[in-house]
Amino acid sequence: MKRSEETTTLYLLDGYSIIYRSYFAFMGRHLSAPDGTNVSALFGFFRTLFSILDEYRPGALAVVLDSRVPTFRHEMYPEYKANREKAPEELHAQVPMIEEILGVMGMTVLRKDGVEADDIIATMAERCRKKDRPCVIVTGDKDLLQLLGGEIRMLRPEKGGYQLIGRDDVFDQWGVEADQIVDYLSLTGDQADNVPGVKGIGPKTASKLLTKFGDLDGVYANLNACSTGERAKLEASREDAFLSRSLIILKKDVSLPPEAPTPVGDLNREAAVPLLLRYGAKALAEQAKGAKISEKQLSRQREKRAEASSVPDELLGEGRYEQIDDLEGLDRWIEKAISAGACALDIETDSLDAMLANPVGFSLAVSPKQAAYLPLIAEGQRKFDDDAVRERLVRLTSSPSVRIIGHNFKYDYKVLRRWGVVTKNLAFDTMVAAWLLDTTANSYGMDPLAASLLGYKTISFKDVVPKDGLFQDISVETATRYAAEDADITFRFYELFRRQLKERGLEKLFFELEMPLVPILAEMECAGITLLSDRLEAYGRELEKDLGTIEDDIWQACGHSFNINSTKQLQQVLFEERKLTPIKKTKTGYSTDISVLEELAREDVVPLLVLRHRSLAKLKSTYVDALPKLVNPETGRIHTQLIQTGTATGRLSSKDPNLQNIPIRDEDGRRIRSAFVPAEGNLFISADYSQIELVVLAHLSEDPELSQAFRSGGDVHRRTASLIFDVSEADVSSEQRRIAKTINFGVMYGMSAFRLSRELGISRSRADSFISAYFRRYFRIQSFMRKVVQETEQSGVSKTLLGRERSIPAINSRNKTEKAGAERIAVNTPIQGTAADIVKLAMLAVSRRMASEELKSKMVLQIHDELLFEVPFDEADRMEGLLKEEMESAVKLSVPLRVSIERGGSWGDLH
DNA sequence: GGCCGCACGTAC
DNA sequence: GACGTACGTGCGGCCG
Incomplete structure (x- = not known):
């Protein structure tokens, strides 16, 4: 639901205040457009504007500018703002440029001839006050402090950021109340507007006098209560003081058109990009395109949250x-x-x-x-x-x-x-x-x-x-x-x-x-869990030998030795010495990851050798060498830590060591699993939820075809292939099944057609047509995803079946990439998180049954959709029955949850 | 020598 | 730019 414009915070940006500030702040940086025009004010102004839009996310914002013709204040006091008029021409020249950009963005600019920006701001703020609408005035000028109170606050730029102040902060900072600011500035004067004040009276004396006598009239009525020095100064500048007051006091009844400023959501920031680029402001153009969620912004959101639930x-x-x-x-x-x-x-x-x-x-x-x-x-x-x-x-x-x-x-x-x-x-x-x-x-x-x-x-x-x-x-x-x-x-x-x-x-x-x-x-x-360190150490020696051989081969082929583990050195060898074509970039250079090396292997032998070296080196350093070091000397076993607070989705994580990423897929890696064995007299039983995330997707989306696929049992990937290729299940080729499987997983992660085509080695258009066939047959999945995104946009959180929440602030980002990323997270979280909920429920149920039946079996690991138990021989049959029962009924879904169970004499024997 | 970010690779 | 969630390793830059 869109919040009504009337209740969103209205930001009023004091244009010239920001422009002047920016001009002088960036003057030293010699910011200029390609043609040499100085753009420091423009640069600073838009940097401020965009950072306010991104960090504070105002509902509506208007830029307020001064009159182009003299106002009543100039008539009253010809020197008014004289300091500003004297500003260099190159500053004034930037104002039309700024206005042009604001214009193409569709930004509301408030300006009225004969009227100061400050008076327009005062009038708008007054309108807000009457309607109880929150209002934030963005300015560095102190005279606007007189408007603060209630829902009217001020955002002051200061070094490194902004300071949001309300009525109470005025007193803390200036020693007078917000409604005494007029009198205060009448005494001290205001450099920004060239308002004279009383010569010789500074902030300290002014606040002392006003605290004592209330206002300017009070001060002048009590001159004899002042010290002689103060009295002399006050008397000498009496006229200036009262003139100052009439200059400072703002008009709140300027006649302005009634329509509200354009909501920020309707701004076209992209339209500013070509103009900004014309002025050579590349980084600004990037910022215009959309907000990166900065750390600053995140912490601001957190602060807000902390504020909201105030601490007793x-x-x-x-x-x-x-x-x-x-x-x-x-x-x-x-x-x-x-x-x-x-x-x-x-x-x-x-x-x-x-x-x-x-x-x-x-x-x-x-x-x-x-x-x-x-x-x-x-x-x-x-x-x-x-x-x-x-x-x-x-x-x-x-x-x-x-x-x-x-x-x-x-x-x-x-x-x-x-x-x-x-x-x-x-x-x-x-x-x-x-x-x-x-x-x-x-x-x-x-x-x-x-x-x-x-x-x-x-x-x-x-x-x-x-x-x-x-x-x-x-x-x-x-x-x-x-x-x-x-x-x-x-x-x-x-x-x-x-x-x-x-x-x-x-x-x-x-x-x-x-x-x-x-x-x-x-x-x-x-x-x-018991680790056979000896077995692993023996494997380590094998690996060392193999690695040495491959290393020699690589060095031989390259004609010199280098560190193969250094991506930097490898880049030099592959892309400079061997002149291979870089495939993709990383932040710091050219990528040398698996997919790149596989591609390069078609034209050179070195990448192939590096691939082999990489995989063996990984096994050796991460597992073979590392695991024996983590055997506890007292128990002789490995005790991982299962971290309950480690993920944003509700899954567990595992560390020291991470036993949730022990290799299983290829033969080399499986040898590591084989070193994990049950205690004497026990065996391992693993209980594995079949396709739990797809089952969850079927349940959450209520898609009839996907649900039917699970109700009828059988192979869901084969079934999917038969649906998207329109062949009978018996006629599904292994290639078709592979494609279906990739899409099944890809969909849950928000995979693009681009990625799918690369993954499967097919054309973009074929990938596109597979995906559309997929969504045609599983038509509720798409509407489910849309619904999740929409709900996340409204609430800022994505939820699992049991109500677990994950906050996703980037869901409303205007940056396309970021928005798309947030959508993938929003969609994946209920799937991954619900699966995590279910496995946790199962752990409780199983554990309670084991306790009530006084079994000696022990749950030893959880690997997301799988539980591993160490089971005395004589409990094996009972455990299998118990596990199937408790795990399959851990939660009641609209589709059946299946568990497959295996037993073995080592972890490597399972699956 | 310790700390940290990056690139990479393993799992589900 | 393009696939979600983790953790661990080696490298290399930075700091003291």
Whole structure:
């Protein structure tokens, strides 16, 4: 729904203010058009205009210009704006150029002969005020400050950006109220308009006098209450002061046509491009074409969001922290936690790796600002009996009457579990909540979140622990300040996020899906997976030998040695020495990626050798050499971290190592999977959702043909081929199936015909016709995609089946490429994200069944649409049945969800 | 020597 | 410009 013009913010851009500012700001840069004309004002003006359009996204904007003929102010005071008139001709010459460009863009320009821009602005602002319509005046001129109040604000250009100020900021900055600005400038004068003021009275004195006497009349009525010096100055310039006032005071009743400025959405920015290029402003022309979503803009949007859900006072300010130094103290805090019903818990350790870390202390918070730290070890000394503390922590983390709150508690869970404490009552992870509320943030660490959401600067770990030092070596006081603060902030996040989750309708997703998943992921990470390092190391030696041979061959062919892993050196060899034709560019040079090398391999041997070298080097460095280093010395297994807050769509990610991208497709890579084996007496069972994303697409789009393809079972790619090529399924060739498969996947990613043609090695027009045949047969898919894009345009978010949201601000970008990219994201997110929702539901269901049936089998990995289990031989049959049942019924869709199950003696045996 | 962006490549 | 989501590696430029 389009917002009514009357309610969108009206931006009034004070043209000459910006033009003058720009001229002088860019004067030193000698900006000139190809014919030598100075364009510094033009350049600066449009840079300002576009950056306001892009950063602030006004609903409507008008440029206001001054009269071309003298106004009543000039009659009153011939020197009025004399300083401006004296500006060089080359500045004035740019005004018509600017106006011409504004004209072709369709920008509303307000100008009236005999009337100052300021008076037009005052009149327009007054109209807004009467209608309660928000209005932002863009100017560097101080006299317009008199208009501020309520919905009328000002955007002042300043070095490096803009400052948006309202009525209250006027006082903070100038020491007088907005409605005293006229009197204030009458005293100080206004350099911009050459208004004299009272000689010798500056900002300080002016604000002092006005605070005392209210206004100019008040000041002159109380001259005898002023100091002798002030009185003398005021008396000497009495006339100037009152003249100044009548010059500064703005008319709010200029007669102007009633029509509203053109909405910004209707502006034709592209039309400015040829003119800007004519003036040699290439970068500006780029900016005119459309907005890049800048970091600045993103952070502005985030600020806005933070502003909107204002932080309650009780979550602001300093906390009061206690140090717990005996068991009685601990007991008191545990009682506090129980009677509060909630407790933020944070463990301090000696390592960032939870699988190696030992607890050195922990902190508790039972309400905002009320927290304590218990040092197990401090200043290098053990302060408590571990067993006594452990016993009490078990009580705290098992009590059904306490809700445990943590920030990234999966880490704490693992440390505690390894220490003999299993958390049963985890209720709220504030890191997971922060992610669910904004899946696109850069970081969910406590320090940045505290800064951005609470405006709170935390003590950083670096500040308290010396480099390469350990937490247990610092003083108890410092440890308490640092650690208790973490628990305190966590509790504050809890208060903040639980409200926000509720407001946003994300409670169910959070409490019933993401939170129960935390201990499951923690258990999977603790379980780990066995790697046969020997097998891998032997493979590594083979690879080394092969790589050496290929390297020699490449060097021989090139006549010299070089680093094959350096794309820069490789570019030189391929494109300069061997004169091969570059196929595509990267930001920094010519690409040497697989597709390029494959193409080049048709005319030269070196690219082929490089391809082989690349693939083996990748295997060796990323997997063969890296994996054995990550075997945990205590468990002898590999414990990946499954990151819950790592993706914008809701998927998990995996790191240290990433076990979600272990090779499977070619034979070389599969040898790496073969090094992953189940524990003695166990086998692996994998359960894999068939075509889950296409099934989700069928469900979400309600496309009858695609749904039918799944209901009838069989091969969906074959079925698709039969539909688009109009042959019976039995007659589908493998080539046709390959094409159908590529389109099936491509559609979900928003693949273009261009890409499809390249991928399949067919012409653009054939690719086009395949795609249209596809959408003809699966006709609801296209309307589904249109609907998703449209809804995302309205709401700014794309959603999954369970209501998970991803914000996509670029969906309303005017930059075509960016807009298209945002549309692909908007369409892909419900598909990928819903599949992620389903797999997570399945993990919960399976895990509950395994617990209730008291099985010893362990879930060890999730690879997006697949779950991997380590299963004792005698549980294999039961597990297979259980998995099929629970996974296929994890969610009820309009199409059947199928799971295929395999078992094997190594990971390499599966699929 | 540490940090970071880039190009590339692996998975789903 | 042209296919979505991740993570890890080596290179090479930058900084101190």
